[in-house]
Amino acid sequence: MSTKSIYKGSRPISSFLLRKPKVRLISLLSLPMTWIVGVYIVSLFLLLITAFWNVDPFTSRVRPGFTLENFILIFTVPAYIATSIRTLFIALSVTAICVLLAVPLGIYMAKIANPRLRNFLAVAITLPLWAGYLVKIIAMRLVFTEEGFFNWFMAPFGIRGPGFSIPIVILTLTYLWFPYMALPVYTAIRQIPPNLFDASSDMGAKGFTTVYRVVIPLIVPAIIAGSVFTFSLSLGDYLAARFTGGATQMIGSIIAANINLNPPVAAAYSMIPIAFVVIYLMVARRTGSLERM
Amino acid sequence: MKGKKLAILSALSASVLIISGCSSGSDESSGVAIEVPDVPMHEAMGEFEGELNIVNWSGFVEPAWTDKFTADTGCKVNPRVAGTSDEMVTLMRTGQYDIVSASGDAALRLIVGGDVQPLNLDLIPNFSDEIAAGMKGNIYDTVNGKPYGVPIGRGANLLQYNEDVTGGAPESWDVVWELDTPYKGKITAYDAPIYIADAAVYLMYHKPELGIQNPYALDETQLAAAIDLLKQQNQVIGEYWSDPVAQITSYVGGNTVVGTSWEVLRKFAAQDNLKTTLPVEGSxxxxxxxxxxSTTKNINCAYAWMDYTSKPDVNGAIAVNFGMAPANVAFCASSPEAQAHCDTFFAEDEEFIERIWPWTTPIETCVDGRKDVKCTSFQEWTNAWATVKG
Incomplete structure (x- = not known):
């Protein structure tokens, strides 16, 4: 069978596309472009526009217009500023705890554990991803109620949980987003050639020095990748705060409260987490780790 | 500000109907004329469309009475539970729902926004003299003499307490407001701007010098006082609730000892030690x-539903299930149990009802009749509410 007959006879679509490179390009890109432009960019744009609109004081209906009042509100009302700082603190704490847990776990899984234990741990990390997000939050709520599992289990040691508050929100978010940090870190550590460890040891480095001087620099891109998830997902969350935070208010809580009552304020306030993430990515880019991702 | 609002409302509809001063019934509505977009009314019943999409409070739409409705009319009922009035307003504006069980604070916003239509009461034979007099013709469901709502029931935001901890019914709301409360960190409050009115009710009783006559007619000083009280409460509060399940688990799990609640939530919690009371300040x-x-495609099913749920037995079933006073007081005489329910919820006791301030959308026109000041609008309440939680 000659090449020609394949194109002309049995594969009409392929041969047509081969002859028309423009059609080929359009058909290849149309679906992802529709998604990015039509769904993603347009909705972001609409969100940004709404931030400049105002609402009818009586019916709470949104009216097109132009006002900077919503932004002024966000930067002048102490409650909004305090909430932004609090949310930033929570997101950074969650990210830091995830890194502190993921690195030793990744080293253990990749370099020390036997294959069976390694597989078991990999499954254990990913298994919570199979449960619903809300289910996990409610589970944390039930664990930390006054008469919940934590206080019951810790009672013999005379320890009582802090009740619903910021520490429990941080714990819940860490639990929710840990797999997104643990998996890239683990994969990155696995890819470090074993002879680097040998070389480090030959040069006289002890365990911690090897981790600090060899492993960490090599997995920084993975940590950054994971932290983008843990950081940005924590910034946007509000259900963890609602169910496990007691009176704790996060950026998401204010957006959620305003989405029904004052959508322009919600839209303007949603620029804050976007700004935080952009700044975070710019700092990450400065370290050069984005290029190596 | 008001002129601008009205101008835009007029622009919204080609013709604006203004009928003032001829609304039926209550004193509140007689003085206040409000411009609303002209939405046509349903003239005559036709074929049932086969489905009905309802936005409702938890417990209003249950198979116990929807099954018979569906069997009678062929209208399949799709309920969607909302947790707050604000959520209801948003849901109704999506245009995906036909009918809503709106409280007074949502109703007026929907009417003025043109989201709901005036009703033809001739098509609702069960809307009769049996409907409690106090529930007809209120400002929030009868605007400019046109009825927009069919009453379902009424109730109070009660003080729920854990008797094992408190030892008895608290007499005053001070246990949830004051810094020296014995239940610091174990207090819950309703998570919506309309809760500002609860602070105002407390201030009406304890700080008469503020001159609050109606918790929904607050001038700027009065609103600031209410917000200060809410900020004070924020220091002793354990949790805010808008999700009923979260509130129930909070009481059952021991995180909350006192706070605002609905009778239905106490019932769902099913704990003997949880009780409700109406404190001395009222509520x-x-x-x-x-x-x-106004954009429903299932208008005939909607009318059939309103008529069906206004029947004494169905209206009573909803009221018993939710734990509120039924709108149709003919239910009370139907059985000893029904009478007991009506007595518990003071269904026929207008004096008790006087102590309850029903949710109403705060507007710039003071609904307490003051002409010399401008009252704060719901938008101002919303902005103020955001500052409470810090």
Whole structure:
């Protein structure tokens, strides 16, 4: 069978596309472009526009217009500023705890554990991803109620949980987003050639020095990748705060409260987490780790 | 500001109907004329469309009475539970729902926004003299003499307490407001701007010098005082609730000892040690009505539903299930159990009802009749509410 007959006879679509490179390009890109432009960019744009609109004081209906009042509100009302700082603190704490847990776990899984234990741990990390997000939050709520599992289990040691508050929100978010940090870190550590460890040891480095001087620099891109998830997902969350935070208010809580009552304020306030993430990515880019991702 | 608002409302509809001063019934509505977009009314019943999409408070739409409705009319009922009035307003504006069980604070916003249509009461034979007099013709469901709502029931935002901890019914709301409360960190409050009215009710009793006559007619000084009280409460509060399940687990799990609640939530919690009471200051409450979307495709099913749920037995079933006073007081005489329920919820006791301030959308026109000051609008309440939690 000659090449020609394949194109002309049995594969009409392929041969047509081969002859028309423009059609080929359009058909290849149309679906992802529709998604990015039509769904993603347009909705972001609409969100940004709404931030400049105002609402009818009586019916709470949104009216097109132009006002900077919503932004002024966000930067002048102490409650909004305090909430932004609090949310930033929570997101950074969650990210830091995830890194502190993921690195030793990744080293253990990749370099020390036997294959069976390694597989078991990999499954254990990913298994919570199979449960619903809300289910996990409610589970944390039930664990930390006054008469919940934590206080019951810790009672013999005379320890009582802090009740619903910021520490429990941080714990819940860490639990929710840990797999997104643990998996890239683990994969990155696995890819470090074993002879680097040998070389480090030959040069006289002890365990911690090897981790600090060899492993960490090599997995920084993975940590950054994971932290983008843990950081940005924590910034946007509000259900963890609602169910496990007691009176704790996060950026998401204010957006959620305003989405029904004052959508322009919600839209303007949603620029804050976007700004935080952009700044975070710019700092990450400065370290050069984005290029190596 | 008001002129601008009215101008835009007029622009919204080609013709604006203004009929003032001829609304039926209550004193509140007689003085206040409000411009609303002209939405046509349903003239005559036709074929049932086969489905009905309802936005409702938890417990209003249950198979116990929807099954018979569906069997009678062929209208399949799709309920969607909302947790707050604000959520209801948003849901109704999506145009995906036909009818809503709106409280007074949602109803007026929907009517003025043109989201709901005036009703033809001739098509609702069960809307009769049996409907409690106090529930007809209120400002929030009868605007400019046109009825927009069919009453479902009414109730109070009660003080729920854990008797094992408190030892008895608290007499005053001070246990949830004052810094020296014995239940610091174990207090819950309703998570919505309308809760500002609860602070105002407390201030009406304890700080008469502020001159609050109606918790929904607050001038700027009065609103600031209410917000200060809420900020004080924020220091002793354990949790805010808008999700009923979260509130129930909070009481059952021991995180909350006192706080605002509905009778239905105490019932769902099913704990003997949880009780409710109406403290000496009185409280806020809600008068709920069915309102029909102005863009509904299932208008006949909606009318059939309003008629069906206004029957004494069905209206009573909803009231018993939710734990509120039924709108149709003919239910009370139907059985000893029904009478007991009506007595518990003071269904026929207008004096008790006087102590309840039903949720109403705060507007710039002071609904307490003051002409010399401008009252704060719901938008101002919303902005103020955001500052409470810090």
């Amino acid at each position: 806020t409450g809600w008068f709920d009505s069915w309102l029909v979307s």
